[in-house]
Amino acid sequence: MKKLLFTSAVVLLFVACGGSGNDQKEATKEESKTETPAAPSISDDPVYQEGLALVAKPENLCLTCHKVDEKLTGPAYRDVANKYENxxxxxxxxxxxxxxGGSGVWGDVAMPPNPAVNPADAEKMVKYILMLRNK
Incomplete structure (x- = not known):
């Protein structure tokens, strides 16, 4: 009788404590299999980061006339991205x-030339802007 009580107590303790833990390990494995990894953000893209840094440079004056989502003097960058394919x-x-510089595409206000921006940097800026396209 003592053996039966002892065995029953051990079994109950074993069940109450979750057994060997294999069930929990298997459940964790199943959960990790079903989780989808998060899609990388465009802000992690080096092209995006480099273009943003160039646009944000005060000496380039871009943010004087443009914002990402709002029209200022010039069009919003997102509007440009939605108008032009990459x-x-x-x-x-x-x-x-x-x-x-340029004029006539976004209204009467002309975009002044930016001769201090070299063509390679201008290309990086444009690539950044075109990455802002609504999907």
């Missing part, structure tokens, strides 16, 4: 507008 032709054309 193609090599558009990147080249928009980069030239950053350096040389």
């Amino acid at each position: 193609t090599p032709e558009n990147i080249k054309m928009l980069s030239e507008k950053v350096v040389k």
Whole structure:
């Protein structure tokens, strides 16, 4: 009788404490299999980071006339991104507008030339802007 009581107590204790823990390990394995990894954020992209840094430089004056989601003097960057596909032709054309200036596309206010911005940096800025496209 003592053996039966002792065995029953050990079994109850074993069950109450969760057994060997294999069930918990297996459940954790199953959970990790079903979790989908988070999609990388565009802000993690080095092209995005480099373009943003160039746009934000005070000497480039970009943020004087533009914001990401609001029209100021010039169009919002997101509006530009939604208007132009991210193609090599558009990147080249928009980069030239950053350096040389432009007018007529977004209204009567002309974008002044930015001769201090070199063409390679202008291209990086445009690539950043085009990454802001609504999906």
